Amino acid sequence: MTATGRAPRAAGDAVWSGAVWSGAAGAALVAAHTVLNTRRWRRPPPARPVGERVSVLLPVRDEAARVGRCLTAVLASTGLADLEVIVHDDASTDATADLVAAIAAGDPRVVLQRGEGPPDGWLGKPHACHRAATAATGTALVFVDADVTLAADGLARAVALLRDTGLDLVSPYPRQEAVTAAERLVQPLLQWSFLALLPLRLAERSPRGSLSAAGGQLLCVDAAAYRRAGGHAAVRAEVLEDIALLRAVKRAGGRGCVADGTELAVNRMYTGAAELRDGYAKSLWAAGGGRPAASAGQVGLLGWLFVLPVLAALRGSWAGLAGYLAGVASRWVTARATAGRAWPDAAAHPLSICALGWLTALSWWRRHRGTLRWKNRHLP
Template sequence: MTAWNAITLPRLPRTSAPVAEAVTVCVPARDEADRLPPLIADLRAQTGVEKLRILVFDDASADGTAERAREAIDGDPRCTLLRGTAGPPPGWTGKAAACRTLADTARQLAATTGSGAGVLIFLDADIRLAPGALAAAAGELRRRGSALLSPWPQQQARTRAERLVQPLLCWSWASTLPVVCADRGTRASTVVACGQFLVFDAAAYQAIGGHTAVAGSVTEDLDIARALRRAGYRTALAAAGGLARTRMYRGPEELAAGYRRWLWSAYGGSIPAGLAVGVIAAWAYWLPPLAATLGRGRLRRLGFLGYTAAVTGRLLARSLETGRPPVRRDLTAAAAHPLSVATYLSLWARSHRDRRRDALTWKGRVLDPRPDLDSR
């Protein structure tokens, strides 16, 4: 399956035709003083987008994000800095509320200028873009006739903990889902999306209510893609490792906190379903290396074959994501795949534990404090 996806998944082209329609980029940011200025510089350097508008929303940051953003904008008339001083409304996550504010502003500006709905792009502050990334993404959205294109960025990993966990994001769907086939239909259960880089047909986004449809979701990227498919729209995925990269989390502490805030929602939030996945993962990714190490004869050979298949799948997924052959650190991380699976399962269990204790937080805000946990 991973080999199939590595061969068939479309990639964003490094060169593309200029985009004539309006393209509005929305960047929600909270406590991103270090990450945001380089992204603004990347956005100002974009080529091939004739009508580019950049909206940045500072979500009540306490680290000088707004000041750093204003310096990076440096008077560029294409850029607008918005500031929020209050937290999200009840029932909303901070990111969804920020995205709604940005989208509302984009719609008002489009109406004022008469530029039309066009293309609406949401970017996380930790994304880095090559100069032609936005033109390539908008062009691919229109070429594929989708309401949403999710360009999958290269996930950078620098510490050991990051190299153990981050490659699992791409591997999880690349090893289980024939993406090109899934993207031809509108089945919500087979959607793949990455909230770090989302490219919408603005009219379709507005037709489903935008981020209002996923106000309280901790996985708003997947859920808004599902909402589009349930409404009859198509969504699509494209590999973008040559044009977009990100380091989602910096170090083991931030990584653990980041995954614990949302992993409880995997498998529909069901603990029995998650345990079933854990059993299957243990059988598939722990048993083979144990057999290869402790077994004899045919059992050892089968164990080695299974372990080699798992490592090869990891390497193929990493190559799909980065757009280049694996390097030494990729080989080391892939060889540790059984440990990666164990780390993931541990984070999943801790996420459920923190949810039951109402202890889910992110960037100083309590997430989903509602007490009706047993009904989920």
């Protein structure tokens, strides 16, 4: 080979080596940050009696298989002196409303609202939450999804966390059940994303909307702060209404954060590959602020940090191996902190990132074609 031929190859090798080393270093920093975050993560206090009126708000649509278990657990809550439960049925096509009505007939704490679907300009879940919150009379509002099962002291501890921290909104993240291979591959990325990548205590203090994480599965907010922020009317068209609500609270001068809800509730968000695919496809396009370039940048960054090192390791790179192990360590630490399955699932972290990239691309493709759907409704 001539000197002319060797020069481009040497330059290419240098670029590759630099990318691998920098990616591995970045993965190591993420692992260290994950350890720090899990130690500083807000955790609920021990159970104690709650004297204020607590309103549990349950938006449902076609949840006949889940709503009974969820509502039974809510009504079995301990430590609450004054509880009301408002269920807004969003025009279910199954037996959801009838099941709730049967439970409400035997417990005066439960109120069933029968809705006819969202008006123009609203998405279904924000509208259902808005309608339920409009009727609420509690000083603390707790939004719960139908696929969540609360521990007996879960509500009391969530409200105590809200009051003890002095925050306006807390989102105790439930323990996630992941059963099938697809669920185990993708679901742990949710809690990993904020524990590994978001500086939680800084995000709690910062008014910046970009430093926000929340989960609508279990979300506790001060009623006055909720109304100052405009409530769900302020996020009526948002697919990721939970994060958007926290941003609205911040714009109104409040503070909030995602917290450890591992002991408070359990949640199986999706059951099986098809439901998981459609669930993420409906919303991942919005995770980058609705900008394709931002979504591509996010996926590219994750690929550089957690996929490139393992590719290099397969070619014999020690730096690549170190980067791969750092990514695995980050996932392992997250799993241990959230009562998830640590091993061997953490070893598949690069595959999880690849799956996330595919789901993000699918989400944008469906949005481009106008084929986004959820709960038998078209999403704009």
